[in-house]
Amino acid sequence: MTIDPRLSADAPASPLPENGLFLADVWDGLGARRKSLPAKYFYDAAGSALFEKITVLPEYYPTRTELRILDERGPEIAARLPEGAALVEFGSGSTVKLRRLLRHLPGLSAYVPVDVSGEFLAEQARVLRADFPDLPVEPVAADFTQPFTLPPSLSGRPLAGFFPGSTIGNFEPAEAARLLDVFGRILGEGATLILGVDLVKDRDVLEAAYDDAAGVTAAFNLNLLHRINRELGGDIDPASFAHRALFNEAESRIEMHLVSRVAQTVRVAGRAFPFAEGESIHTENSCKYTIESFRALAARAGWSALDAWTDTDGLFSVHALRRAG
Numbered sequence: 001m002t003i004d005p006r007l008s009a010d011a012p013a014s015p016l017p018e019n020g021l022f023l024a025d026v027w028d029g030l031g032a033r034r035k036s037l038p039a040k041y042f043y044d045a046a047g048s049a050l051f052e053k054i055t056v057l058p059e060y061y062p063t064r065t066e067l068r069i070l071d072e073r074g075p076e077i078a079a080r081l082p083e084g085a086a087l088v089e090f091g092s093g094s095t096v097k098l099r100r101l102l103r104h105l106p107g108l109s110a111y112v113p114v115d116v117s118g119e120f121l122a123e124q125a126r127v128l129r130a131d132f133p134d135l136p137v138e139p140v141a142a143d144f145t146q147p148f149t150l151p152p153s154l155s156g157r158p159l160a161g162f163f164p165g166s167t168i169g170n171f172e173p174a175e176a177a178r179l180l181d182v183f184g185r186i187l188g189e190g191a192t193l194i195l196g197v198d199l200v201k202d203r204d205v206l207e208a209a210y211d212d213a214a215g216v217t218a219a220f221n222l223n224l225l226h227r228i229n230r231e232l233g234g235d236i237d238p239a240s241f242a243h244r245a246l247f248n249e250a251e252s253r254i255e256m257h258l259v260s261r262v263a264q265t266v267r268v269a270g271r272a273f274p275f276a277e278g279e280s281i282h283t284e285n286s287c288k289y290t291i292e293s294f295r296a297l298a299a300r301a302g303w304s305a306l307d308a309w310t311d312t313d314g315l316f317s318v319h320a321l322r323r324a325g
């Protein structure tokens, strides 16, 4: 994923990407010499629902492993947050991880889920309010890589951040550091950020997690093409593209691609994009770290390490970071 260079914590709020921006990004991405599409566009209502299916696949270890860490280390994690904090979750999705932490956070004063998948976010906020009527839930439908503002009702409260799921891995390291710096400016000096980071491991385990036997990850990847057809009037035949996931060891990242099965030309809103047989669209990176390599990245972005918790197999990590003064 890439970050808007104009991004700043105190810039004015921006709306969710309109179709104009989506179209511009698709034209840019498909028009490039090496074709790519921004991973944030995976998440329309259909994409968010597919992601939820991914999280319970046997091959997809990150979600269940992070949930176990949150369950086992909940009291220690909660102890890192200030009393009366408002918790801002970046890329909140189903909010399942917040629910696990909530039992350890009786003093939380508000919860602010921020997500680009607007319909899904609204539904999650509705259900959360019904389940936790005493917790003020203030959803923000926004692309967190673009300028956005937090609800004014939070002013004066200590803020803490929550960024689980290893969504940070979907940004290349330089972009990830920039994003962490922006989160630091949003949350303020001395703030705590709790975030999940997937760890480097055997290629076979990684590649299976992103190319499951049931084909759910393939459907998630291909949904991007369906979305282009639905929202931008594209004429792409998704069946003419194959899902591919591979571990790029030199870059320490899983890459997802959509590979054209044939030589073809697709059209999106009147513009034609030729594909050679075997040519790919790079749709996602999912960077994998060690505890040390992630701490070094966080330090470059102005965050110091407080704690890091892992599972006994060393598959996944949860970090507590403090924003330096």
Ligand code: SAH
Pocket: 039, 040, 043, 048, 051, 055, 063, 090, 091, 092, 093, 094, 095, 097, 114, 115, 116, 117, 142, 143, 144, 145, 163, 164, 165, 166, 167
């Ligand atoms: N935090 C959840 C969901 C992870 S999936 C979990 O740990 O299970 C990634 C989430 O981030 C999705 O809900 C997606 O809609 C959201 N997301 C991805 N890119 C985003 C962006 N640029 N701005 C806001 N939300 C984004």
Ligand code: AVI
Pocket: 054, 062, 165, 166, 167, 168, 169, 170, 209, 210, 217, 220, 284, 285, 286
């Ligand atoms: C949201 N993000 C951390 C997921 C990941 O593992 O990189 C998205 C995903 N892509 C394919 N499967 C899951």
